[in-house]
Amino acid sequence: MIMPIANIAIIGAGTMGQGITQLCAQYGYTTWLYDVQDGAAEKTRQRIVQALDKRVTKGRMTPEDADAALARVSVANSLVELAEADLVVEAIVENIAIKRTLFAELEGLCRADVLLCTNTSSLSVGEIAAELHTPQRFAGLHFFNPPTAMKLVEVVSTDATTKTTLQTLHDFARSLGKTPVAVSDSPGFIVNRCARPFYGEALWLLEHGAASVATIDACLKSGGGFPLGPFELIDLVGLDINLRATETVWRAFDRHPRFRPSPLVADKVAADELGRKGGVGFYRYD
Numbered sequence: 001m002i003m004p005i006a007n008i009a010i011i012g013a014g015t016m017g018q019g020i021t022q023l024c025a026q027y028g029y030t031t032w033l034y035d036v037q038d039g040a041a042e043k044t045r046q047r048i049v050q051a052l053d054k055r056v057t058k059g060r061m062t063p064e065d066a067d068a069a070l071a072r073v074s075v076a077n078s079l080v081e082l083a084e085a086d087l088v089v090e091a092i093v094e095n096i097a098i099k100r101t102l103f104a105e106l107e108g109l110c111r112a113d114v115l116l117c118t119n120t121s122s123l124s125v126g127e128i129a130a131e132l133h134t135p136q137r138f139a140g141l142h143f144f145n146p147p148t149a150m151k152l153v154e155v156v157s158t159d160a161t162t163k164t165t166l167q168t169l170h171d172f173a174r175s176l177g178k179t180p181v182a183v184s185d186s187p188g189f190i191v192n193r194c195a196r197p198f199y200g201e202a203l204w205l206l207e208h209g210a211a212s213v214a215t216i217d218a219c220l221k222s223g224g225g226f227p228l229g230p231f232e233l234i235d236l237v238g239l240d241i242n243l244r245a246t247e248t249v250w251r252a253f254d255r256h257p258r259f260r261p262s263p264l265v266a267d268k269v270a271a272d273e274l275g276r277k278g279g280v281g282f283y284r285y286d
């Protein structure tokens with residue numbers, strides 16, 4: 001039986017948690033946002049207020065619809081408050097041990113029919129679920145950045161994910177105006193796998209002094225037809241997230257040079273230059 005979905009819990013109030021929460025609220029779902037960092041979810045709710053205001057100013061939404069969307073966004077102060085959710089979307093740090101611990105806790109808190117999803121970019125969904133007692137209701141639900149704008153959602157199944165879980169997630173993604181695509185649990189799935197060499201070649205050019213950040217971005221946009229250049233995209237994604245995804249795919253392919261992480265990105269992450277979210281990455285955002 002397909003589960004009706006009304007209440008969504010989003011865990012992790014960073015770049016993706018913000019966008020997924022706003023998206024679900026805009027499409028009529030009651031959303032609860034939780035972050036382990038004190039005050040982070042409330043700050044993100046404020047950012048959602050600003051994002052909705054901007055949509056109203058641009059004439060893309062009525063003030064009434066924006067108010068109604070915002071009224072559907074609540075902040076949870078503990079995981080226990082998420083127990084009534086019908087579907088959980090995890091968008092926390094890209095670390096398998098931390099994700100596993102979180103899902104083990106959620107399994108104990110949520111009803112047995114609640115769907116548990118990870119928004120991981122590159123970790124193995126099956127490995128995240130490996131220690132769960134109910135892996136049949138677990139899947140990857142991979143939104144792209146920014147979730148309010150990007151059409152694609154990769155729905156990642158494991159050997160244990162049931163057809164009902166997958167069908168519910170495909171229907172859910174479509175209810176958000178998205179295009180769900182069924183993908184298997186392979187490193188980087190589809191988009192992030194193909195994106196690794198895209199970033200990698202741009203970084204290789206930069207490492208060798210062949211061209212500047214701005215020139216490479218400009219060429220890929222005006223000559224390659226990409227809406228963003230590779231460095232603009234890395235800044236948007238977050239350098240820490242980009243580096244972790246590259247490392248995961250690289251390791252999964254026995255450190256194949258095609259997926260080699262760039263020291264330029266590693267150095268910037270060490271210097272806390274994480275991209276747009278922190279104000280500095282390959283570009284500055286004042």
Ligand code: NAD
Nearest residue numbers: 012013014015016035036037091092093094120121145237
């Ligand atoms: P982010 O660094 O912007 O935010 C992560 C948030 O999770 C932080 O606010 C942090 O405090 C919180 N957090 C960490 N551990 C937690 C825990 N145990 N419980 C609750 N909250 C916790 O990260 P992001 O860019 O939003 O990425 C989140 C996930 O989405 C990652 O798995 C990432 O790979 C994936 N993803 C990212 C992008 C992107 O473009 N940034 C795109 C698709 C998927």
